[in-house]
Amino acid sequence: MRERTRKIPPELSTGRTYFALGLEGSANKLGAGVIKHLLDGTSVVLSNLRHTYITPPGEGFQPRDTALHHREWAIRLIDDSLKKAGISVHDLDCICYTKGPGMGAPLQSVALVARTLSMLYSKPLVGVNHCVGHIEMGREITGAQNPIVLYVSGGNTQVIAYSRQCYRIFGETLDIAVGNCLDRFARVINLSNDPSPGYNIEQTAKLGKRLVPLPYTTKGMDVSLSGILTSIEAYTKDKKFRPNGALDGENENSNIFTPADLCFSLQETVFAMLVEITERAMAHIGSKEVLIVGGVGCNERLQEMMGIMAKERGGQVFATDERFCIDNGIMIAQAGLLAFRTGQTTSLEDSTCTQRYRTDEVHVAWRV
Known part of the structure; x- marks a missing residue:
C-alpha cells in the first residue's frame, strides 16, 4: 500500500x-x-x-x-x-x-x-x-482518477459520481444502510462485535454452502434492505435452522441450514444488488473505474463480485485495506x-x- x-x-x-x-x-x-x-x-x-x-x-x-x-x-x-x-x-x-x-x-x-x-x-x-x-x-491511496464510488458503511449506502465540484448521489438505500443490516443480523445470531460484526459475518459466510431465497429489492438506482433483514431473521426461527451447525447425519440434501448458510445468503443477495446499481451508474457516465469506500468496502467477497462485473466491462475496481x-x-x-x-x-x-x-x-x- x-x-x-x-x-x-x-x-x-x-x-x-x-x-x-x-x-x-x-x-x-x-x-x-x-x-x-x-x-x-x-x-x-x-x-x-x-x-x-x-x-x-x-x-x-x-x-x-x-x-x-x-x-x-x-x-x-x-x-x-x-x-x-x-x-x-x-x-x-x-x-x-x-x-x-x-x-x-x-x-x-x-x-x-x-x-x-x-x-x-x-x-x-x-x-x-x-x-x-x-x-x-x-482516491488518494488508490490513485483512481474519476471513478464511480460505492460508499458502503454502517450508516450509509450510496452510489456516487463527481460532476462540477459536487459529489452527486446516483442511488442510495431507501431505509437502512448495508453495514447496519449486516451488524443487526450479527446480533441476532450472537456473533462477536470484536473486531466488528461485519467482519465476523464475512468470515462465517465463507463456511456457508446453502443459498436460501431472500427478497431482492432494487428500485431504479436505489436499494431497500429492511425487508431482507426481516426475512433472514425469520429463517432463524425455522425448525430447519441449526444455530450450532448441522447435526451428525444431516447433509446438504436435508434442507437443513446453519448460521454460515444465512450469512452467505445475506452477503450474496445484498452485494448482488449493490453491484447492479453500481453497474448502471458506470453505464450512465461511461466510467471504467469503481472505487469502494466505507467499512463494508473491506469485505473481500464484495470486492470480488464488483471485480467480476468491472472486468466484464473492461474496467477495474479500486479498494483500500482496513487502515x-x-x-x-x-x-x-x-x-x-x-x-x-x-x-x-x-x-x-x-x-x-x-x-x-x-x-x-x-x-x-x-x-x-
Missing part, C-alpha cells in the same frame, strides 16, 4: 508544506491522524491511530456510551498521533473534525475536542463531511486539508454537527 501517492492539483501548490490533524468519531470508532502535503505536491500519512468501542455479543453501541468512550480516549489518542507524526500541535496548519453524518452524541464529543484545540492553539478549524473524507482518502477503509482520522485530515487549501474554514460559531449531512451538500472546490 502506497503512502505517498497522487500529485496535488497545480492550483493548490503554493510552495510550502502543510500539516493537518484529523479527528473522526461519527460512530464507535475514534480516530486521529496527521497528514502532510509536500512541496512537490505529494502527500504522506504521518500517523493514523484508532480506538474502537466494542460491546458484548448481541448488543449494539448506544450514542451516550459511545460518546463517553470518545471523551475518555480523545486526548491520549491525539497525543499519540502527534508523537508518532513527529510534530507538535504548533506545527499544524489546521484541525479537521467530522461534522457529520453520524451519531449525534459521539459527533458532538469529538467536535468539542476540536473546538477546544482550535481555541487553545489559535488554529483554523475545518468541519468535514464524513462521506467525502472516505472518498478523498480512497483506510474503516473509519479513521487520516481521511478527515486529507479532506479537511484539501478544503483548507482552497480557503474553506469553519468558524467557531458554525462548528456544529449534523447527523444528516449529505454528500451532495459539499462544495468540492479542490477539484475542477
Whole structure:
C-alpha cells in the first residue's frame, strides 16, 4: 500500500508544506491522524491511530456510551498521533473534525475536542463531511482518477459520481444502510462485535454452502434492505435452522441450514444488488473505474463480485485495506486539508454537527 501517492492539483501548490490533524468519531470508532502535503505536491500519512468501542455479543453501541468512550480516549489518542507524526500541535496548519453524518452524541464529543484545540492553539478549524473524507482518502491511496464510488458503511449506502465540484448521489438505500443490516443480523445470531460484526459475518459466510431465497429489492438506482433483514431473521426461527451447525447425519440434501448458510445468503443477495446499481451508474457516465469506500468496502467477497462485473466491462475496481477503509482520522485530515487549501474554514460559531449531512451538500472546490 502506497503512502505517498497522487500529485496535488497545480492550483493548490503554493510552495510550502502543510500539516493537518484529523479527528473522526461519527460512530464507535475514534480516530486521529496527521497528514502532510509536500512541496512537490505529494502527500504522506504521518500517523493514523484508532480506538474502537466494542460491546458484548448481541448488543449494539448506544450514542451516550459511545460518546463517553470518545471523551475518555480523545486526548491520549491525539497525543499519540502527534508523537508518532513527529510534530507538535504548533506545527499544524489546521484541525479537521467530522461534522457529520453520524451519531449525534459521539459527533458532538469529538467536535468539542476540536473546538477546544482550535481555541487553545489559535488554529483554523475545518468541519468535514464524513462521506467525502472516505472518498478523498480512497482516491488518494488508490490513485483512481474519476471513478464511480460505492460508499458502503454502517450508516450509509450510496452510489456516487463527481460532476462540477459536487459529489452527486446516483442511488442510495431507501431505509437502512448495508453495514447496519449486516451488524443487526450479527446480533441476532450472537456473533462477536470484536473486531466488528461485519467482519465476523464475512468470515462465517465463507463456511456457508446453502443459498436460501431472500427478497431482492432494487428500485431504479436505489436499494431497500429492511425487508431482507426481516426475512433472514425469520429463517432463524425455522425448525430447519441449526444455530450450532448441522447435526451428525444431516447433509446438504436435508434442507437443513446453519448460521454460515444465512450469512452467505445475506452477503450474496445484498452485494448482488449493490453491484447492479453500481453497474448502471458506470453505464450512465461511461466510467471504467469503481472505487469502494466505507467499512463494508473491506469485505473481500464484495470486492470480488464488483471485480467480476468491472472486468466484464473492461474496467477495474479500486479498494483500500482496513487502515483506510474503516473509519479513521487520516481521511478527515486529507479532506479537511484539501478544503483548507482552497480557503474553506469553519468558524467557531458554525462548528456544529449534523447527523444528516449529505454528500451532495459539499462544495468540492479542490477539484475542477
